[in-house]
Amino acid sequence: MVTNIAVDARNVGKIYGAGAGAVTALGDVSIAIEQGEFFTLLGPSGCGKTTLLRCIAGFETPTSGSIHLSGHDITYTPPNARPVNTVFQSYALFPHLSVADNIGFGLKMQGKPKAEVSKAVERVLALVKLEEFANRLPQQLSGGQQQRVALARALAPEPEVLLLDEPLSALDLKLRKEMQSELKRLQTETGITFIFVTHDQEEALTMSNRIGVMSAGALLQVGTPHDIYDRPVNRFVADFIGETNFLEGRVEDAKVRIGTGDLLAVPLDGHSGNVTLAIRPEQVSVSAANGGISARIIDATYLGTDTHYTLALGDDSHLVARVQSNSKTAFGVGDTVGVSIDAQAVQVLKS
Amino acid sequence: MSNAAGKRSKGATGWLLSTPALVLLVLAASGPLLIVAVYSVLEKGDYSGVRWILSGDGWFQVLFQRDIFDQTVSFADANLSIFWRSIKLSIATTLITFAFGLPTAWFIATRPPKARAIWLFLITIPFWTNLLIRTFAIMEVIRNQGILNTALMNMGLISEPIQILYTDTAVLIGMAYVYLPLMVLPLYAAIDRFDFRLIEAGYDLYASRWQVLRSVILPIVKPGIIAGSILVFIPSLGAYVTPRVLGGGKNMMIGNFIELQFGQGQNWPLGAALSTLLLLIVLVSLIVYTRVSSRDDPHG
Numbered sequence: 001m002v003t004n005i006a007v008d009a010r011n012v013g014k015i016y017g018a019g020a021g022a023v024t025a026l027g028d029v030s031i032a033i034e035q036g037e038f039f040t041l042l043g044p045s046g047c048g049k050t051t052l053l054r055c056i057a058g059f060e061t062p063t064s065g066s067i068h069l070s071g072h073d074i075t076y077t078p079p080n081a082r083p084v085n086t087v088f089q090s091y092a093l094f095p096h097l098s099v100a101d102n103i104g105f106g107l108k109m110q111g112k113p114k115a116e117v118s119k120a121v122e123r124v125l126a127l128v129k130l131e132e133f134a135n136r137l138p139q140q141l142s143g144g145q146q147q148r149v150a151l152a153r154a155l156a157p158e159p160e161v162l163l164l165d166e167p168l169s170a171l172d173l174k175l176r177k178e179m180q181s182e183l184k185r186l187q188t189e190t191g192i193t194f195i196f197v198t199h200d201q202e203e204a205l206t207m208s209n210r211i212g213v214m215s216a217g218a219l220l221q222v223g224t225p226h227d228i229y230d231r232p233v234n235r236f237v238a239d240f241i242g243e244t245n246f247l248e249g250r251v252e253d254a255k256v257r258i259g260t261g262d263l264l265a266v267p268l269d270g271h272s273g274n275v276t277l278a279i280r281p282e283q284v285s286v287s288a289a290n291g292g293i294s295a296r297i298i299d300a301t302y303l304g305t306d307t308h309y310t311l312a313l314g315d316d317s318h319l320v321a322r323v324q325s326n327s328k329t330a331f332g333v334g335d336t337v338g339v340s341i342d343a344q345a346v347q348v349l350k351s
Numbered sequence: 352m353s354n355a356a357g358k359r360s361k362g363a364t365g366w367l368l369s370t371p372a373l374v375l376l377v378l379a380a381s382g383p384l385l386i387v388a389v390y391s392v393l394e395k396g397d398y399s400g401v402r403w404i405l406s407g408d409g410w411f412q413v414l415f416q417r418d419i420f421d422q423t424v425s426f427a428d429a430n431l432s433i434f435w436r437s438i439k440l441s442i443a444t445t446l447i448t449f450a451f452g453l454p455t456a457w458f459i460a461t462r463p464p465k466a467r468a469i470w471l472f473l474i475t476i477p478f479w480t481n482l483l484i485r486t487f488a489i490m491e492v493i494r495n496q497g498i499l500n501t502a503l504m505n506m507g508l509i510s511e512p513i514q515i516l517y518t519d520t521a522v523l524i525g526m527a528y529v530y531l532p533l534m535v536l537p538l539y540a541a542i543d544r545f546d547f548r549l550i551e552a553g554y555d556l557y558a559s560r561w562q563v564l565r566s567v568i569l570p571i572v573k574p575g576i577i578a579g580s581i582l583v584f585i586p587s588l589g590a591y592v593t594p595r596v597l598g599g600g601k602n603m604m605i606g607n608f609i610e611l612q613f614g615q616g617q618n619w620p621l622g623a624a625l626s627t628l629l630l631l632i633v634l635v636s637l638i639v640y641t642r643v644s645s646r647d648d649p650h651g
Contacts, residue, residue, distance in 0.1 A: 094567060
């Protein structure tokens with residue numbers, strides 16, 4: 001059990017400053033990241049995800065709690081003594097060193113013989129497909145290439161854990177997509193544990209084995225992308241991951257009565273009293289028939305394969321539906337339609 | 352458009368407009384140098400000045416001396432030792448100012464922006480004070496009955512004052528103090544541009560503190576080190592006031608030796624030859640220094 005945990009953070013807290021001006025960046029976060037896992041820390045900026053990453057890297061010392069790496073306590077180990085490497089958001093490539101020397105830096109500092117260093121550099125250069133740029137300086141490369149060098153530099157010493165601090169945020173959309181699959185490939189090929197920090201939920205969903213959602217210094221939910229998307233534990237997670245409609249309601253006779261007066265047979269999971277229903281737009285369907293909940297279309301956005309309808313329900317609450325585009329069932333703004341909700345997929349949250 | 356217009360402006364008007372700059376360069380910079388060079392190959396006048404007769408005496412006397420009585424020629428080892436001392440002291444001054452200047456510049460560059468301006472202001476204040484006054488202030492600190500010796504004696508650390516004044520050490524202290532800002536400012540400019548995140552990257556990649564300094568910080572701030580070293584070394588080599596006041600009459604540097612030839616020595620050609628030689632030494636060491644320090648060595 002202990003052996004396959006790569007990083008084990010126990011009750012980690014980080015407080016900056018003291019007294020009245022103290023800022024809590026992390027409050028009692030516990031997390032166990034498995035070996036060979038692609039783990040993503042997801043949350044809005046300022047949620048503490050980068051602080052947690054910096055605690056694992058050794059740039060910050062937790063105010064409380066401890067961090068263990070493969071069973072060893074590394075809470076107070078300096079960064080240069082941890083078998084952990086970081087890909088920095090700004091890349092932080094050494095401007096005075098060539099691409100090859102940047103990549104070989106870690107091994108050289110470890111005192112590895114020259115032949116071994118150049119062999120490793122060659123291998124990693126091939127891994128990130130930058131063989132022909134070995135002798136360039138970082139500033140002679142494009143942003144995407146610099147990103148690869150930063151990755152290669154962190155991978156070359158074969159760390160136990162690779163930390164990635166929003167590494168894709170400076171790239172344009174197309175390049176970012178490319179790098180996402182590239183990162184996933186590298187992680188699978190090397191088998192190194194990746195801890196990836198991002199505020200981009202789509203990035204998190206596509207790449208990760210597991211995701212930890214953070215907000216205001218706390219870890220709200222840890223789970224697979226499916227868990228997080230389908231069974232968010234609270235309104236914050238539901239809202240942050242993907243698009244979500246929220247409808248207020250009240251539990252009555254093992255069903256939930258929403259504002260329009262309609263009853264929905266949703267899985268209650270022991271909830272009672274006032275609840276919030278989290279409904280994904282794709283779980284809402286729209287039909288011309290008068291069945292289901294009556295609604296009026298107030299906005300229709302055509303997105304190619306899908307169309308987004310914004311619906312006003314009887315009680316003036318709004319609902320967004322994502323429907324596959326189909327010329328036969330296309331509705332226009334102002335149309336009155338019948339709305340049905342896939343009740344079994346609805347997530348019931350405490351109000 | 353730009354090409355044709357650019358060509359036209361390089362014509363007569365262009366030359367006319369650059370006349371003031373050219374006149375200044377010829378008269379103020381090259382002219383005096385030329386006079387010094389010419390005087391070095393003339394014969395010395397009876398009391399001072401020169402006679403307009405070509406002579407190699409000035410240059411000869413830089414290296415050799417002729418006995419007044421039997422005219423035998425011997426090596427002017429006193430002159431050489433003055434040159435050697437000057438070079439030695441200037442290198443030492445450069446090293447000392449670097450050792451103190453790097454942490455100082457680092458300290459300033461890592462303060463919040465507002466505080467930085469204040470620290471830089473404090474560093475430059477001595478520049479506005481007369482050099483002679485600053486040198487006498489140093490003298491007041493290090494003389495036998497000065498602040499330093501009195502304090503050490505009162506503390507019982509020494510029983511007799513340490514003779515610092517009128518030694519090479521005194522000259523070194525004085526020059527290091529006077530030229531420190533010239534080292535700090537270019538170092539500050541270089542460190543200010545330094546991306547401090549690179550230090551974290553270094554630590555992350557298994558570098559110790561010392562390795563981060565040697566392999567990351569120093570190579571990147573090298574331009575500042577080169578500029579600061581040049582700015583300190585050159586005026587140190589030609590220093591006049593500091594060695595004169597703190598070194599006493601005996602511990603001469605080139606600057607004092609040259610002054611002596613134009614003053615009491617009444618040997619203008621020798622003074623001119625010494626000046627020209629000093630200029631050549633500076634030029635050669637500049638070329639060598641920049642060549643060596645900017646050599647591309649990726650393994651630092």
